Amino acid sequence: MKKITFLFAIALIIIPGTHIKAQEVTASLDEALSSYKSDNLENARFALQGALNGINQTIGKEILNILPDEMNGMAKVEAGDDVTGVNTGFAGLFISRSYAGENGDASIEIVSDSPLLAGINTILAMPGFMTSDENQKRIKIEGYKALLTKNTDSEGVVSYDIQMPFSGSLLTFQCSGVDNENEVIGMASSIPVNEIETIAR
Helix, strand or coil: CHHHHHHHHHHHHHHHHCCCCCHHHHHHHHHHHHHHHCCCHHHHHHHHHHHHHHHHHHHHHHHHHHCCCEECCEEECHHHCEECCCCCCCCCCEEEEEEEECCEEEEEEEEECCCCHHHHHHHHHCCCCCCCCCCEEEEEECCEEEEEEEEECCCCCEEEEEEEEECCEEEEEEEECCCCHHHHHHHHHCCCHHHHHHHHC
């Protein structure tokens, strides 16, 4: 009972900050409480997961609303927008947006509790950043530490990956077709990470 009450309280705390209407999740929470009282733990867990998915979807949509519509001449691909539970089976917070233009393409992906977080945080926390890969280095964007990796395919096309941990989530920015590192970092700097962090908390 205490676990159900705690989760219900958490949901009510999250709801006002993200403009989620309480009625969108209360039905699932009521079902979870009823199932718990009836010792139907499997259904209680399923109902709680449904409520959590609803919250994550709304948070994801709010984050999509503040992401740039355009980056360096690349326009967002409407069909490429994705949030938790819409086009993926991922249970946590997942947001994805793609961009395309004549000279290249890019994408933003945000994943909560990514399995890559521990490794990237370890690299970024090293006092003296050392790597055998000359195409990989530590950078700072808007006060956040990030790992930048440069890739070149067999046809000579350059792409960059920027991985930025924040508040238990991992933001990955990928860009292909732009070979100027500073230009790519400038594009990544247009992502409102502070606002995203506030919403995703």
